[in-house]
Amino acid sequence: MRIVIRRIGNWFDRRLQLAAPIREMAEHPVPRNTASWWYVFGSAALVVFILQFVTGILLALVYVPSGAEAWSSLQALNHDVTLGWFIRAMHGWGSNFMVAIVLIHMAQVFLFGAYKFPRELTWIIGVFLLLMTLGMAFSGQVLRFDQDAYWGLGIGASIASRVPILGPAIVKLMLGGPIIAGATLSRFFALHVFVIPGLLIGFVCLHLLMVLKLGINEWPMPGRVVKRATYVNEYHELTKRDGAPFVPYAVWKDMFFAAFVILAVAACALYFGPFGPTGRPDPTIIQTVPKPDYFFLWLYALLSLLPPSLETPALLIGPVLVIVGLLLLPFLSGEGEKSWKRRPIAVLTVLLIAITLGTFTHLAGFTPWSPHMNAWSSDPVPDRYIHNSTALERQGALVFQVKQCRNCHSLGESGGQRGPALDSVAVRLTQDQLICQVIQGGGNMPAYGKNLSPAETTALVAFLETLHPKGQAPARDASRDMALSDENQPGVKP
């Protein structure tokens, strides 16, 4: 039997002549210390990419890229097609894992100085691979043609429209017409299924080819400095002196981690299920709170928190600066120390970026900047705030609810967080200041002057004045006391 297999193999290899180069590739020597668990993320990203490729093709067997039918075909995948839900879940979770692994891979490469000479181009292609991965994540979210996808496209169009002069044309090019509709979905389908994956395959091949040709980055040692003149010789010396064949010396860790990642994706898919689709993409249903997918949540938070005047410049110039910075990195520090132990700024940069993105993502989880649309009708004023209150104060509590103050201000931990919590507002603002704030607004609060009758304002302010902790007196205007006291009233003689 073995002989037959070998003969068949030989027959093919005589014609293909691939066995020798494949063996050479597999057994190329790598520095021993690179057989580390730190070096498994690149291959894991490739494996998840292949997983996405396979599950994507499976989904395309059922999915209909038409504005009129995409949503229903996703429902069919979720509910009617056997295991359709699982393939959708694998593809959705695979997308999250892929972005995460690519980011970890990038941070590791950066901290290990692997982008330095002679691997500059490997890094640059890696930057494009990251952008394409994010492009796949965004276009994939559009293909899940639901309310989030629809309004997410609106946000994308609104950002694109801010480009000077060309903005409106870019919007029409992006949407495939004047509005978000069938043509928009079709072109995002083409991007997600043909254009970006095609580019990804090409760039992944180049990326891998360079890793093979230039050799995997050696484990960085503090004090071993990269110099253009000597590095290549030093590296060959190292692989000769302390090298081992990639297969099987290093590859088993890659294989273990890849299998672990695939099982983790499957476990998440099995436990959490597929993502959406949320409501039907019907623009006339406006009772919706659109939210982007996990890896774009930080952007959602940033767009809410940037001051309006900074927003357009930040949106248009920010990405360009980031991308140009990443592309220039290997040219700005192509030589020198590789070890993170001697590169404190590099370590701090990674930490700063990770903490910033993490904080924004966390904030986007509970969106303190958005009014709670239903708070006014669903969160009652806590009993203790109207206990022993006068009729006027109770009327004020009613005004507080009915005028939807609650959508932006919380009482007793419930309600919106757009404005400050009002549990102790009376300690901060005097009666006059309260009236002024309610009527004129200010500090990001709308003015309610036109929308409250004098009687309503009086009642509301009377209620707000009761909001102070026990034992802590409400704020008062001392000069007003003086003015109102009899002695200081002009014309009134004691």
Add this chain to the structure above:
Amino acid sequence: MATKPAPAQSTDATISRRGFFMKLGVLFNGLAASVLAVPIVGFLLSSITRGRANGYLSWVPLGQVSDFPEGETRLATFQNPYVMPTDGKTASTACWVRRIAEEQFQVFAVNCAHLGCPVRWFPQSGLFMCPCHGGAYYRDGSRASGPPERGLFEYPHKIENGLITIQAGELPTPGAAIAALTGEKPQCAS
């Protein structure tokens, strides 16, 4: 497409003749590519250029004037004037119609002037609120608070034979200088 120029290896007359044909071949392919580029680029940019030729905007009716009570703001929906067979539900659009008095109207896009999320009208507090990034607008569409830099987008409107009609057809976006959809100030604010 052959793009690599032939390496000039020898001065032999036969080779140089080949070299000439090689160059001619490159030129010929270049010509073919540019001929093909015209329809390809034209096709790719068709969604922009169509706007220039015929325009996407048209007048679309929202309903009888009597459907909109005076002093109130109501949600109305309309069918987009430019529709493709694959549009499905996305071919319809919603807008907020405010009837100030008699024949005085304001018609706002539901899209927030910040990043386009659908704003909701709260008659109790007289505000439009956006669920995405916290923008808020007064009843006349002017900016009240939050990240938007301007008031709500307004559709131009007219009343004909008891029908309120608006000029619509394009997604209103903050940067889009659609002459019809700009206008910082409401056109017929009281």
